[in-house]
Amino acid sequence: MGEKLSNQYNPQSLLNEIEEKFQMFQILNEKGEIVDKENEPNLSDEELVELMTRMVYTRILDQRSISLNRQGRLGFYAPTAGQEASQLASHFALEKEDWILPGYRDVPQIVFHGLPLWKAFLFSRGHFVGNQAPEGVNVLAPQIIIGAQYVQTAGVALGLKKRGTKNVAVTYTGDGGSSQGDFYEGINFAGAFKAPAIFFIQNNQYAISTPRELQTAGKTLAQKGISAGIPCVQVDGMDALAVYVATRDARERAIRGEGPTLIETVCYRYGPHTMSGDDPTRYRTAEIDNEWAAKDPIVRFRTYLEGKGLWSEAKEEEVIERAKEEIKEAIKKADETPKQTVTDLITNMYEELPVNLQEQYSIYKEKESR
Known part of the structure; x- marks a missing residue:
């Protein structure tokens, strides 16, 4: 008892060694500056502008959805502000034929994958038409059961492998979802069968009111992938370029037959967990909110694009006005759908x-x- 452990048998030392290897991947820092030139993606000017457009559009969609919810015109709604880079940059690396199995906060990805916005509004209202994706739009309805989409994604990915298609199944959960049994079952199954899946943990720091540090003893959530024998990485989830590159590389590995990847995107939700009564001021301080506000993914990406001469206040205003008009038309169509x-x-x-x-x-x- 009390003897010094040898290097061959020192579990704590091994854990420390593994955790120290997990360094957060970042390309674009908080000031909008490239800090990893080697990994900067070769996106065209048009692609960079399109990605920014989607992020701005989603921020407006979030603001309008919150307003519509308060008016009683939407039902269940989980705010997305702060997670635009995590959501939209990951989706930007996918192909149309890939499958998305979203969590309840992941409506933006499936809208840009082809689900009509008016149907997304009907989903919020609990209307069955909101769960009917058009032919050729490879999405499932947002999952309400925490973590259940992980098991489903493993199955869809295995189906894609057995069919011999060069596509992937992608899913998202939060930091709280990574504590669910379905999370472990899903990554373990996909890892064992080398299924072409990409599993995202959007670590927005709080599972409702439970802070990240009480969620698990692990230094990172990404390291949970090691238990399933799959590659895993922690990414700055407020950095659109880093999220895009991590997703692109994970997709390429998957279609080469190398199996799934687990990606933890470290981000923040600026609003409440959902609009169903959560009050984040009860468990978050103004200091924490301000700290993360300085890391805003849209502000960061805007600065980067302005430096390249690709973005302007006028361009952003165009996107905002278009988003408002399309949202107005979508809610009108949802209202016109038979109850x-x-x-x-x-x-x-x-x-x-x-x-x-x-x-x-x-x-x-x-x-x-x-």
């Missing part, structure tokens, strides 16, 4: 009604016809 009925719910769930529902169906059908 969901009880009989819709019953017939969508069952092809052949069980006996106990046949009577209920008749009762509600009569009520709805009045």
